[in-house]
Amino acid sequence: MSSESSIKVLESRCVGCKLCVKACPFGAIVVENKLARIDLAKCTLCGACVEACRFEAIELKKAVQASADLSGYRDVWVFAEQVDGRIQSITYELLGEGRKLADQLRMNLCAVILGSGIKEQTSELVARGADKVYVADRPELAYFQDEAYAAVLIDLVKRHKPNVFLCGASTIGRSLISRVAVSVKAGLTADCTGLAIDPATGNLLQTRPAFGGNIMATIITPNHRPQMATVRHKVMKEAQRDPARQGKILVEAVADALLKSRAKRINFVEETGNVVNLAEANIIVSGGRGLQKPENFQLLRDLAGVLGAAVGSSRAAVDANWMPYSHQVGQTGKTVCPKIYFACGISGQIQHLVGMSSSEVIVAINKDPEAPIFKVATYGVVGDALKIVPMLTEEFRKVLGK
Amino acid sequence: MQFIVCIKQVPETTDVRIDPKTNTLMREGVVSIINPFDMYAIEEAVRLKERVGGKVTAISMGPPQAEAALREAIAMGVDTGILLSDRAFAGSDTWATSYTLSRAIRKIGEFGVILCGKQASDGDTAQVGPGMATHLDLPQVTYVRKIETIDDKHLVAERLLESGFEVIDIQLPCLLTVVKEINEPRLPSLKGKMAAKKAEIVKWTAQDLGAESEKIGLNGSPTKVVKIFTPQPRQGGKVLKGEPSEIVPQLVQELRDIVLGSAS
Numbered sequence: 001m002s003s004e005s006s007i008k009v010l011e012s013r014c015v016g017c018k019l020c021v022k023a024c025p026f027g028a029i030v031v032e033n034k035l036a037r038i039d040l041a042k043c044t045l046c047g048a049c050v051e052a053c054r055f056e057a058i059e060l061k062k063a064v065q066a067s068a069d070l071s072g073y074r075d076v077w078v079f080a081e082q083v084d085g086r087i088q089s090i091t092y093e094l095l096g097e098g099r100k101l102a103d104q105l106r107m108n109l110c111a112v113i114l115g116s117g118i119k120e121q122t123s124e125l126v127a128r129g130a131d132k133v134y135v136a137d138r139p140e141l142a143y144f145q146d147e148a149y150a151a152v153l154i155d156l157v158k159r160h161k162p163n164v165f166l167c168g169a170s171t172i173g174r175s176l177i178s179r180v181a182v183s184v185k186a187g188l189t190a191d192c193t194g195l196a197i198d199p200a201t202g203n204l205l206q207t208r209p210a211f212g213g214n215i216m217a218t219i220i221t222p223n224h225r226p227q228m229a230t231v232r233h234k235v236m237k238e239a240q241r242d243p244a245r246q247g248k249i250l251v252e253a254v255a256d257a258l259l260k261s262r263a264k265r266i267n268f269v270e271e272t273g274n275v276v277n278l279a280e281a282n283i284i285v286s287g288g289r290g291l292q293k294p295e296n297f298q299l300l301r302d303l304a305g306v307l308g309a310a311v312g313s314s315r316a317a318v319d320a321n322w323m324p325y326s327h328q329v330g331q332t333g334k335t336v337c338p339k340i341y342f343a344c345g346i347s348g349q350i351q352h353l354v355g356m357s358s359s360e361v362i363v364a365i366n367k368d369p370e371a372p373i374f375k376v377a378t379y380g381v382v383g384d385a386l387k388i389v390p391m392l393t394e395e396f397r398k399v400l401g402k
Numbered sequence: 403m404q405f406i407v408c409i410k411q412v413p414e415t416t417d418v419r420i421d422p423k424t425n426t427l428m429r430e431g432v433v434s435i436i437n438p439f440d441m442y443a444i445e446e447a448v449r450l451k452e453r454v455g456g457k458v459t460a461i462s463m464g465p466p467q468a469e470a471a472l473r474e475a476i477a478m479g480v481d482t483g484i485l486l487s488d489r490a491f492a493g494s495d496t497w498a499t500s501y502t503l504s505r506a507i508r509k510i511g512e513f514g515v516i517l518c519g520k521q522a523s524d525g526d527t528a529q530v531g532p533g534m535a536t537h538l539d540l541p542q543v544t545y546v547r548k549i550e551t552i553d554d555k556h557l558v559a560e561r562l563l564e565s566g567f568e569v570i571d572i573q574l575p576c577l578l579t580v581v582k583e584i585n586e587p588r589l590p591s592l593k594g595k596m597a598a599k600k601a602e603i604v605k606w607t608a609q610d611l612g613a614e615s616e617k618i619g620l621n622g623s624p625t626k627v628v629k630i631f632t633p634q635p636r637q638g639g640k641v642l643k644g645e646p647s648e649i650v651p652q653l654v655q656e657l658r659d660i661v662l663g664s665a666s
Contacts, residue, residue: 005492005493005620005621006470025630027432030497036532036562040489041465041466041467043492044492044493044627045492045493045620046493046627046630047627047628048629053576062431062663073432079607083565090588102411113503116559136503146532146541146542146543147541147542152506155450155479169563170564171544171545171561171562171563172563173530174528174529174544175528175542175544175545176532178496178528178529178530178531178532178533178536179532179535179536181497181529181533181534181544182497182500182501182532182533182536183536185624186624187495187497187623187625188496188529188624188625189625190496190511190526190527190528190529191527194508205628209526210524210525210526211413211524212523212526213633214632215630215632215633216630216631216632216633217627217630218627218628218629218630218631218665219625219628220625220626220628220629221624221625221626222626223624224624236620260590262541262544262572262573262576263539263541263542263570263571263573263576264570264571264572265568265570266558266569266570266571267568267569268566268567268568268569269567269569270565270566270567271455271565271566271567277564277565278564279564280478280564282664283661283664287405293655298473307661322545325547325562325581325582325583326562326567326583328582331438331523332438332439332581335526339660339664340657340661340664343506357636360660361657361660363657369641374641375636375638376636376637376638377638377639377641378639378640379639379640379641379642379643379653379656380639380640380642380655381641381642381646381649381653382450382641382643383646387646388646388649388650391646391647391650392650392653392654394655395650395651396654396661399654399655399658400658400661
């Protein structure tokens with residue numbers, strides 16, 4: 001039994017084939033004199049080399065942990081995010097995916113909703129697939145408060161012991177669920193784009209991009225429950241509505257002590273204008289430096305208006321103060337995954353691509369035929385966005401009868 | 403007031419390329435930088451110091467070479483750099499990382515505000531900030547785009563949300579994570595560069611932190627990576643050629659069904 005993890009190359013078995021060198025995502029292995037050597041300063045003990053080695057020459061000892069009794073953890077939970085009593089669409093995506101996981105695990109699918117005067121919304125959660133809905137309904141929970149929301153969820157998790165707990169990778173979700181995971185010592189995987197159940201172990205296989213999508217990692221939480229994950233917007237399919245579905249509504253008592261908060265909201269300023277939320281948008285019309293001046297973003301707003309789309313922006317246009325930062329797509333802005341992404345006058349620097357390249361369809365409009373955006377575009381149009389965009393608006397208006 | 407800023411050294415993502423032969427990440431010659439979001443946290447901490455007085459301490463957990471990140475922070479106006487480096491930290495997930503950093507913060511002693519970037523550009527989790535706040539039992543505001551006011555007892559910050567922003571009054575001590583909009587990081591001054599060169603970087607190991615071995619590194623990490631792979635790079639599709647008057651109707655036809663399907 002070792003209390004510390006270690007990795008080593010078994011010299012008698014290593015043939016110096018370099019398979020491990022190729023497999024290592026961290027450049028931590030070199031082969032010298034036909035022998036692999038692992039640079040422990042770079043190694044993260046991920047085990048990719050162990051899997052790649054055909055000679056069983058790398059030994060990874062993971063610290064032995066007293067395996068906890070996990071059998072008491074049942075059910076798949078989904079955090080139902082609401083803003084002003086409106087359930088956010090990500091919740092339905094989580095219910096859609098959660099249903100599959102729950103069926104495979106032969107467990108219940110449960111939604112958890114926190115808010116004030118939200119009992120009405122619970123039937124919608126049942127219609128979208130929840131077998132049970134846990135409700136914490138208190139005036140103090142009317143809007144998201146980091147501490148109070150976390151305290152209530154921690155209490156619910158400790159009492160009801162879910163096996164899997166999913167949450168949207170939204171601003172609220174990410175701020176909240178990390179507090180819960182740390183507090184109950186659960187594993188938490190951020191921003192998943194794929195979830196599945198390992199049929200052999202029942203573990204949740206959580207797949208997520210890292211390094212701006214350059215690599216994908218599959219992650220498990222073998223010895224802790226619940227298995228927690230945040231899920232990226234628009235990747236999972238929304239649960240279909242079935243008003244005939246039946247489910248249990250469980251109104252939970254909330255102790256006053258849980259509602260304490262050392263931070264309080266003094267104001268909320270809603271962004272005005274023709275605003276469709278970027279993260280939730282099915283279609284995004286984005287513009288960059290190629291639009292030449294801020295006024296020309298109106299052309300994008302017109303197209304977005306016809307399509308019911310959100311307006312996005314490249315970093316260049318934000319840095320030039322043409323668009324507010326909240327619309328920036330890319331590495332230092334938002335990661336989006338809409339059905340259609342229009343890139344108008346955006347050259348497609350790698351920092352922009354990492355924020356939008358998982359969109360289903362990408363339409364690129366750019367004057368420069370060599371622009372890198374065309375390398376990822378489903379449809380490329382070489383031309384001036386200032387001319388093409390208004391024509392698209394007109395044509396869509398005709399076709400859609402608007 | 404003491405301000406603490408937590409920073410991470412990351413590969414400069416633009417330089418991360420995929421080897422077409424082996425289909426793996428090429429890390430050779432990849433330059434390490436301070437996580438871009440942490441630059442805003444450093445700048446904001448230095449600005450707070452300039453506003454109300456005090457000192458700024460930067461902490462980084464990482465391999466010995468992460469010392470360079472701390473020196474860069476000092477060049478920008480940070481007073482002290484602390485490096486948490488120990489083989490026992492290797493393989494930490496966000497649970498173990500936030501525990502380790504929180505142990506270091508406890509060791510530092512009194513402070514007013516902890517600042518972090520909203521997330522790191524390599525892992526993109528945004529989990530370590532709120533995780534630390536939980537380990538330290540602190541209130542938090544994430545995605546801060548502006549600090550309006552600050553005094554001994556509390557501060558007022560604006561948090562960027564999907565649909566706008568909210569103004570939050572929060573008691574000190576507290577933890578903030580910041581977004582790019584909050585400021586424009588300064589370039590190091592000559593004086594700063596000199597200070598960075600001369601600075602003594604404090605180095606703490608697991609033992610120095612009094613960290614429990616089952617809460618750090620791989621042992622302390624509930625999540626385990628079981629597979630790493632490179633996704634198929636996205637392929638470009640059709641380039642529509644011809645007069646705009648021909649291309650546009652063609653494009654609209656192609657997209658029509660998706661647009662109609664997305665309306666709900």
